[in-house]
Amino acid sequence: MAAELELLLLGWIDAGRSWPGLDRDAWLQLIPKLVTLAPMPPVKRRNPFSGEMMEFPSPSTSAVVVATGRTLGQFSWSNTGPNELLVRGDPLVVPPIAREIAAQLKGSYHAVLIAGAASGKGSNR
Amino acid sequence: MSSHAQVLVLRVEEPSLVAAKVLEQIVKAKIVEPIPTDCVMGGRGYPPGTRIETAIDNPDDVRHVVPNGFEIDFPGKIELYFPPDGGRPWVTCAACRSPLEEDVLLGHLGPRNPFRKRKLARCPGCGDERPIEDWVAHDSAFGNLAFFFWSWHLRVDFIGRVQEWASSTFVVVDYML
Numbered sequence: 001m002a003a004e005l006e007l008l009l010l011g012w013i014d015a016g017r018s019w020p021g022l023d024r025d026a027w028l029q030l031i032p033k034l035v036t037l038a039p040m041p042p043v044k045r046r047n048p049f050s051g052e053m054m055e056f057p058s059p060s061t062s063a064v065v066v067a068t069g070r071t072l073g074q075f076s077w078s079n080t081g082p083n084e085l086l087v088r089g090d091p092l093v094v095p096p097i098a099r100e101i102a103a104q105l106k107g108s109y110h111a112v113l114i115a116g117a118a119s120g121k122g123s124n125r
Numbered sequence: 126m127s128s129h130a131q132v133l134v135l136r137v138e139e140p141s142l143v144a145a146k147v148l149e150q151i152v153k154a155k156i157v158e159p160i161p162t163d164c165v166m167g168g169r170g171y172p173p174g175t176r177i178e179t180a181i182d183n184p185d186d187v188r189h190v191v192p193n194g195f196e197i198d199f200p201g202k203i204e205l206y207f208p209p210d211g212g213r214p215w216v217t218c219a220a221c222r223s224p225l226e227e228d229v230l231l232g233h234l235g236p237r238n239p240f241r242k243r244k245l246a247r248c249p250g251c252g253d254e255r256p257i258e259d260w261v262a263h264d265s266a267f268g269n270l271a272f273f274f275w276s277w278h279l280r281v282d283f284i285g286r287v288q289e290w291a292s293s294t295f296v297v298v299d300y301m302l
Contacts (some may be wrong), residue, residue: 009224012263018294019133019284080208080299081264113223113250 007074007088013098014084015107021083022107028060030104036097037063040074065089065097073097127210128166128192130275130300133284134206134268137293144197144270150290156180156283157195164194165275166302171195180283181274192275199270203258205234207265210301214265216257223250225260233257266296273300 015022031037040058047054065073073089075098087098087109095111102109137143148171152159156179157171164172172194178184187193207214216225225246233246234257245254258267272287279297288295 011222017261017296019288019297020281078264080297081214081262081266082296084263086263110222112217113221 007071008091009112010073010087010089010091010094011098011109011111012078012084012086013075013102013105013107013109014082015105017082019083022085022105024061024077024083026105027077027085027101030101031063034097034101034104036065036100037075038066040064040076065094067093075101128275128302130166130192130196130273130302131277131279132206132274132298132300133272133287133291133295134266134298135270135272135291135293135295136203136268137270137291140199140270143291143293144199144272146292147272147287147290148197151195151287154179162194165192165196165273168196170197170273170275180280181277182280183276183278187276190276193277194275195277196273196275197270198273201269202237203267203269205258205262205265205267206271206298206300208299208301215263216260216265217263218248218250218253219255219259219261220253221248221251222261223248225249230257262296266298268295271298 013022031039039060040062042055042057044053044055046052059077061077063075064071073087073094076086078084078086085101087094095109098109135143151157152171155174155176157174159171161169162172164170170192173187177187181187205214213227214230215227216230217223218225226249229246233244237243243256246257246260247254284297
């Protein structure tokens, strides 16, 4: 399933490292406005007890970049800590979209160094 | 049943002075009672006051649950605060933004021998070396003072008031147990 592809950690969008950070409501309003984004689809997993497939809804604060049926990127609201968006996906396709989102949310996009540890981090989160 | 706290994590020069100032104001506003009780997890905290509704959106819920108090935490050093319910903190280099591997991060968060020279965390990207608390924290926050509000859902205007009382910036960590 496209949404379950492992995506490389590319960086994050923040509005400073302390409270209040990014505006969560502004992000939720922005998702349907950007044609490059779609709500993150629900995830299917097998129930270990019944063996049946179950559908788990994705958080409304996450959005994906989908092209030709494949998930190329993902923006997910940080669970805790500074209000920020984590950016994962294709290093060519996603960063321009991240910069656009950062500008709309009055924040900044920070790209991580994509090498060695960076790729490992992206694959296991 | 799990417990939840919203935690304001600060990094300040004089944590005890900032804590005293915030406690004085929060008691004066009758948001908490002045005498500590066992209303927090594993320690002493200040129970909800008669004007708690000026600070939170769920006063009725909070009055009838345990824990429901206000707790001040002084770790005595700069500590990484993160939700212990399986959330994974991670840090990036302040210079090149390269993430630090999880094992290395955990190694630097353990207890330190104060009589030995401090070990610095080396960046796998640019090679810079710096204390772990000078890395950029994600899904977590470094601080030497933390205000735990057990079962409270803080109102944004109240968080702003605490920021004024503390005269400092902070990070809000959602803490689940």
